[in-house]
Amino acid sequence: xxxxxxxxxxxxxxxxxxxxxxxxALYLVATPIGNLGDITIRALxxxxxxxxxxxxxxxxxxxxxxxxAIRKRPYAYHEHNAEKAGEKLMEALRAGKTVALVSxxxxxxxxxxxxxxxxxxxxxxxxxxxxxxxxxPLAALVGAGLPSDAFLFAGFLPSxxxxxxxxxxxxxxxxxxxxxxxxxHRIAATLEAAADVLGGERPxxxxxxxxxxxxxxRRGTLMDLAESYRxxxxxxxIVLLIGPPLAEAAxxxxxxxxxxxxxxxxxxxxxxxAEAARQxxxxxxxLYRQLLAMKNG
Numbered sequence: 001x002x003x004x005x006x007x008x009x010x011x012x013x014x015x016x017x018x019x020x021x022x023x024x025a026l027y028l029v030a031t032p033i034g035n036l037g038d039i040t041i042r043a044l045x046x047x048x049x050x051x052x053x054x055x056x057x058x059x060x061x062x063x064x065x066x067x068x069a070i071r072k073r074p075y076a077y078h079e080h081n082a083e084k085a086g087e088k089l090m091e092a093l094r095a096g097k098t099v100a101l102v103s104x105x106x107x108x109x110x111x112x113x114x115x116x117x118x119x120x121x122x123x124x125x126x127x128x129x130x131x132x133x134x135x136x137p138l139a140a141l142v143g144a145g146l147p148s149d150a151f152l153f154a155g156f157l158p159s160x161x162x163x164x165x166x167x168x169x170x171x172x173x174x175x176x177x178x179x180x181x182x183x184x185h186r187i188a189a190t191l192e193a194a195a196d197v198l199g200g201e202r203p204x205x206x207x208x209x210x211x212x213x214x215x216x217x218r219r220g221t222l223m224d225l226a227e228s229y230r231x232x233x234x235x236x237x238i239v240l241l242i243g244p245p246l247a248e249a250a251x252x253x254x255x256x257x258x259x260x261x262x263x264x265x266x267x268x269x270x271x272x273x274a275e276a277a278r279q280x281x282x283x284x285x286x287l288y289r290q291l292l293a294m295k296n297g
Contacts, residue, residue: 019049030133050100
């Protein structure tokens, strides 16, 4: 883990800029998810100015470094070497070095092993500094047209059909837009399962190749999307968004009256009103008054 000469500089539009000194810390730096123009100046300063640059795939990170003329030798830290490489990074942090961690694309710690390193740093009292930027789930949420006041990022769904359906069932009643990463060869099966488990009328969006040349948003109900992707060959990285549960329609007045009459035939008034409230979602007090009015003719 060494630095090249002048590795604290970067270039923008041919202008060479020297990065400002960094305080000792672990910096979690978001990188573009496709379009390299989405990098932030603060991210470039942090990458260029850090003593050590850790990344998932050195070949992927090298493209970013070359684009902005950063002479930095990236150090591999990924799922398969996290324990050994993580300890070396921790040794550097304990020695007061600055470490910048980037993922291949997007924000570190979102579906990558970086959270382990962050946890260890926090446990030892080492500062952890987020450098925000591109995020695939957030980019998808912004462009999908689905409710964004509450959302849940749930990573990748299981690859096996039963486990996938079980996981969807666990999330079925979450009152928020659901966000998943999905592979192109599984998106059709996932949409079929989601339509079956969550209901075909639930709105959704398949967001593909975000920020890239062939960025697409395909919107519709889960049933419509499942039908459109059935048998289709799909390429590219995908974020699947599924809208929150649909509000149930209020029961018709005649149906409520019939239900109250049927329940009152077998149980006391108060209990009948409570059971009707459970079945319809209507206020128990209102149903109790309605039932009394019905009994009084």
